[in-house]
Amino acid sequence: MSLSVTDLTFRYGKRQILDDVTFEVASGAFCALLGPNGSGKSTLVKAVAGVHRPASGTILVDGTDTVGLGRRALAKVVGYVPQHGDAPFDLTVREAVVLGRTPHFGLAPTSRDWSIVDSAIDRMGLGDLADRNMSELSGGQAQRALIARALAQETRVLLLDEPTSALDLRYQIETLQLVRRITREEGISALIAIHDLNHAARYCDQVVVLHGGHILTDGTPQEALDAEVLRQVYEVDVEVHLREGYVEVRPRTDEHGFTLTGKQLPPLSEGHVAFDAAQEPVGARR
Numbered sequence: 001m002s003l004s005v006t007d008l009t010f011r012y013g014k015r016q017i018l019d020d021v022t023f024e025v026a027s028g029a030f031c032a033l034l035g036p037n038g039s040g041k042s043t044l045v046k047a048v049a050g051v052h053r054p055a056s057g058t059i060l061v062d063g064t065d066t067v068g069l070g071r072r073a074l075a076k077v078v079g080y081v082p083q084h085g086d087a088p089f090d091l092t093v094r095e096a097v098v099l100g101r102t103p104h105f106g107l108a109p110t111s112r113d114w115s116i117v118d119s120a121i122d123r124m125g126l127g128d129l130a131d132r133n134m135s136e137l138s139g140g141q142a143q144r145a146l147i148a149r150a151l152a153q154e155t156r157v158l159l160l161d162e163p164t165s166a167l168d169l170r171y172q173i174e175t176l177q178l179v180r181r182i183t184r185e186e187g188i189s190a191l192i193a194i195h196d197l198n199h200a201a202r203y204c205d206q207v208v209v210l211h212g213g214h215i216l217t218d219g220t221p222q223e224a225l226d227a228e229v230l231r232q233v234y235e236v237d238v239e240v241h242l243r244e245g246y247v248e249v250r251p252r253t254d255e256h257g258f259t260l261t262g263k264q265l266p267p268l269s270e271g272h273v274a275f276d277a278a279q280e281p282v283g284a285r286r
């Protein structure tokens with residue numbers, strides 16, 4: 001078992017955010033961490049990444065407790081891509097990505113380190129931008145550079161906190177496919193906090209649903225993405241289908257296209273412009 005989290009509890013001050021969280025991600029598995037805004041996904045990822053120190057609980061990577069490991073030792077076993085990229089703006093892409101090799105080299109990167117860096121850059125589709133300054137990249141390109149930096153760390157566990165939020169559809173899919181391939185080929189465990197249920201179902205082997213700091217379900221996408229659980233967690237009525245072997249979640253809508261939450265959505269305010277099915281402006285002042 002590569003990543004094993006047991007009875008993890010975390011508080012911001014007196015506010016309990018994670019409560020006895022226990023789950024495991026096997027070697028070679030890609031696990032999605034789902035849950036609504038504020039459910040504690042980032043906090044859990046940060047605790048596993050060593051950014052936050054838990055109040056109690058254990059985090060094992062290949063049997064070694066990582067809570068309390070020094071920065072350098074931790075960076076050799078856990079790679080972390082934060083939600084809001086702290087991109088080092090005064091560096092080129094190559095210089096930023098080689099920072100991921102820091103735990104592995106002594107005074108200076110070796111030729112092997114640079115070849116690992118270049119391969120990570122290529123894998124994230126940034127080969128043409130390798131010598132470009134980070135400050136000159138788009139948000140999505142910078143996010144891909146941060147993923148390349150984590151890949152260059154060559155760790156046993158890869159943590160990604162909503163890494164696809166700034167990426168266009170092509171790079172969302174390519175990143176998820178790449179992480180899935182790396183987990184399988186290199187036997188590492190990956191944990192990704194993600195909002196897109198269908199991407200989670202399509203690319204991940206395991207789905208953990210967090211709600212109010214507790215784990216509500218943990219299983220394969222088919223087991224965990226249960227319509228009743230999703231209704232409870234997101235307060236949206238959904239249908240779950242099996243399509244071409246993959247689970248697909250669709251919001252159920254009424255005849256006006258509104259999701260069925262049991263609550264009536266407020267009417268559009270006067271002057272608000274919306275579009276009906278025929279693409280005619282509705283509710284606009286004329």
Ligand SMILES: Nc1ncnc2c1ncn2[C@@H]1O[C@H](COP(=O)(O)OP(=O)(O)OP(=O)(O)O)[C@@H](O)[C@H]1O
Pocket residue numbers: 012017035036037038039040041042043044193
């Ligand atoms: N630095 C902080 N200090 C105090 N409370 C915090 C801090 N960061 C997050 N929180 C609170 O902890 C709870 C969990 O936040 P967290 O960011 O882990 O949720 P999340 O599931 O990742 O949300 P999102 O999907 O919106 O990114 C929220 O109630 C949030 O307000």
